[in-house]
Amino acid sequence: MDSTQKVSSVLSLASPNLQSLTLFALMSQSSYANTAERHWLCAYLNAKAGEQGALAPYGFPYTSSEVLAFYQDGNHNAYSFFTTYLENL
Numbered sequence: 001m002d003s004t005q006k007v008s009s010v011l012s013l014a015s016p017n018l019q020s021l022t023l024f025a026l027m028s029q030s031s032y033a034n035t036a037e038r039h040w041l042c043a044y045l046n047a048k049a050g051e052q053g054a055l056a057p058y059g060f061p062y063t064s065s066e067v068l069a070f071y072q073d074g075n076h077n078a079y080s081f082f083t084t085y086l087e088n089l
Contacts, residue, residue, distance in 0.1 A: 001048070010044060011037050011071065036079065043067045045081040061086075 005027050008019035014037045018026060023041060025032075032038050044067045050060030062070075062078075072080035 007037060011040055013072065014043065039083050039087070040071045040077065
C-alpha cells in the first residue's frame with residue numbers, strides 16, 4: 001500500500017464522493033471518521049498488518065480477503081463486530 005492508493009481500489013462499493021480519495025486521506029481526515037468506508041478500511045488495514053506479522057502476538061481474527069468479502073456482502077454482523085468490539089480494544 002502506498003499513500004496515493006485510491007479508496008476505490010480497495011472498497012469497490014464506496015460512496016462516489018469517497019472513491020477518489022486516497023486511503024491516507026480517508027483515514028486521516030476527521031470529517032470521514034463516521035463513514036462506513038473508514039471503518040471497513042480500518043478493518044482491512046488491520047487484517048493486512050496482521051498478515052504481515054505487525055500485530056504479533058495478537059494478530060487480527062480475519063484475513064484481508066475475509067474483510068473484503070464481508071464488505072462486498074454487506075455483512076452487518078461483521079461491521080458491528082469491527083466497530084463495537086475490535087475498534088475499542
